[in-house]
Structures are given as structure tokens and as C-alpha cells.
Amino acid sequence: MDFDVEDEQTMELKGTLSEDISYSPFLILASPYKYFGDTNAGTYVEYGFGSFQLNQQAVGGSELVDLGTSVKGRHVYVTPAIFYNFGEKVTSANNGHSFKIGIGVGVGYASAEGDIIFTETTGEKHTFDMSGIGLGISVLADYRWKNLMVRAVGGSASIDEGQYTYSTFDFSMDFGYVHEF
Numbered sequence: 001m002d003f004d005v006e007d008e009q010t011m012e013l014k015g016t017l018s019e020d021i022s023y024s025p026f027l028i029l030a031s032p033y034k035y036f037g038d039t040n041a042g043t044y045v046e047y048g049f050g051s052f053q054l055n056q057q058a059v060g061g062s063e064l065v066d067l068g069t070s071v072k073g074r075h076v077y078v079t080p081a082i083f084y085n086f087g088e089k090v091t092s093a094n095n096g097h098s099f100k101i102g103i104g105v106g107v108g109y110a111s112a113e114g115d116i117i118f119t120e121t122t123g124e125k126h127t128f129d130m131s132g133i134g135l136g137i138s139v140l141a142d143y144r145w146k147n148l149m150v151r152a153v154g155g156s157a158s159i160d161e162g163q164y165t166y167s168t169f170d171f172s173m174d175f176g177y178v179h180e181f
Contacts (some may be wrong), residue, residue, distance in 0.1 A: 001052045003071050004124065004167040005116055008160050014118040016058040017071045022045040026170060027038040028153055033083065033100070039110070042087040043141040046104050046138040049076045050170050052112075058124070059119045069125070072087045073112025075157040075168040077136030079104030108136030108157025110168050130166050134159040149176045 003017040010137050028050045033044040051074040056064040081104025088096035098113045111131035134157060151174040156169040 001050070002058075002167075002169045003052070003054055003073070003112065003116075003171070004165075004168070005118070005128075006165045008032060008135070008163050008165045011165070013120045014108050014122075014164070015116045015120055017054040017056065017114070017116055018064060019054050019056055020064060028155070028172060032052075032089075033085075035089060041082065041145065042129075043080065043082050043086065044102070044136055046079045046081050046140070046153070046155065047077075048079075048153075048170070050074065050149035050155075050168075052170070053166070057117060057119055062067040067117050067119070069115045070113035071112050071116065073110060073168070074144050075108060075110040075170075076156050077106060077138065077157050079109040079136050079138040079155070081105075081138055081140065081142060083142075091146055093147050094144065097143070097145040099144075100140065102138075102140040102142075103116065103141075104138040106138075107133060108159070109133050110159050110166060111158040112166060112168075122141060126164075128164075128166070130159065130161045132159040132161055144178065147153075147178050150174070151176070 029047040083102030089096035113129040
């Protein structure tokens with residue numbers, strides 16, 4: 001999970017709060033995949049909800065350091081998405097494989113409070129208590145071999161408030177067994 005603060009006008013990154021590995025409640029729901037006729041393209045809707053608490057900052061773009069700053073918040077996004085499928089449309093215990101890639105754009109909501117040091121620019125400390133509705137984005141990679149599934153999903157909510165844009169980004173890697181009735 002990442003929490004970015006950018007200058008709204010220039011889109012210059014001011015700072016990022018993150019964690020090496022963070023465990024927090026995160027729920028993803030998706031509608032069934034619907035194909036456009038006989039094509040391998042289709043649509044679905046991705047719903048994501050997550051809460052987060054981050055206590056480290058990315059310095060120099062990658063190194064995570066505890067600077068005494070933190071953020072606590074939650075985000076929600078709903079993104080109608082399009083995808084393209086390579087392989088079988090339906091896989092089963094005895095049948096084939098498929099790989100889907102997709103992207104969605106919709107609406108997002110985020111609320112967060114905390115503080116951050118603008119490590120990428122001025123070094124000043126910025127305190128915030130923000131909430132609002134803005135852009136939601138999701139990305140998908142879904143591989144299925146027979147009934148086994150590996151799915152990677154990323155979701156984001158990006159909110160403009162004052163002179164800053166506050167963005168969340170979460171990522172999950174899911175492994176599972178698919179059984180269709």
C-alpha cells in the first residue's frame with residue numbers, strides 16, 4: 001500500500017508513505033466477466049475497499065525510512081473495466097487455460113489523516129486531514145489453468161484537496177481454486 005502526496009498543479013511528487021509489507025483489511029469484489037459477443041474482449045465491474053495505516057516514508061524514490069510520520073485512512077473505488085482474454089473463455093478441471101488483462105476507470109473515495117515530510121522536494125512537514133470523492137482506477141491480470149487461479153489486482157483512489165492530490169494505491173495477489181456451478 002502506498003499513499004502519495006503530489007502538487008495538484010504540477011503533479012510533482014512531494015512524498016510517499018508506505019510499508020515493506022502491510023497487513024490491513026482489504027476487500028475486492030468483481031462482477032462476472034461479460035464478453036462482447038463472440039470476441040475475446042469484455043467488461044466487468046471491480047469494487048474495492050481498504051483501510052490502511054502506514055508509518056514509513058519512501059526516500060529517494062525507494063528506500064523506506066521511519067521519519068516519525070504516519071497516515072491512517074481508508075479508500076473505496078468502483079471501476080467499470082474492460083479486459084481482453086487470451087485462451088479459453090471458460091476453464092474447468094479438464095479444460096485449458098486463460099489469461100485476462102484489464103483496466104478500469106471510475107469513481108473513488110478516500111479519507112486519511114496524518115503527516116508527511118516532503119522528502120522529494122522541500123523537506124517541510126505537512127499535516128493533513130482530508131476526505132473526498134475523485135478518480136478511481138483498477139488494473140487486473142488473471143491467469144487460470146484448469147480450476148487453479150492466480151489473480152493480481154491493483155486499485156487506486158486519487159483525491160484533489162486544496163493545492164495537493166492525495167492518492168492511495170493497493171495491490172493484492174490472490175491464489176485460488178475456481179468452481180463454477
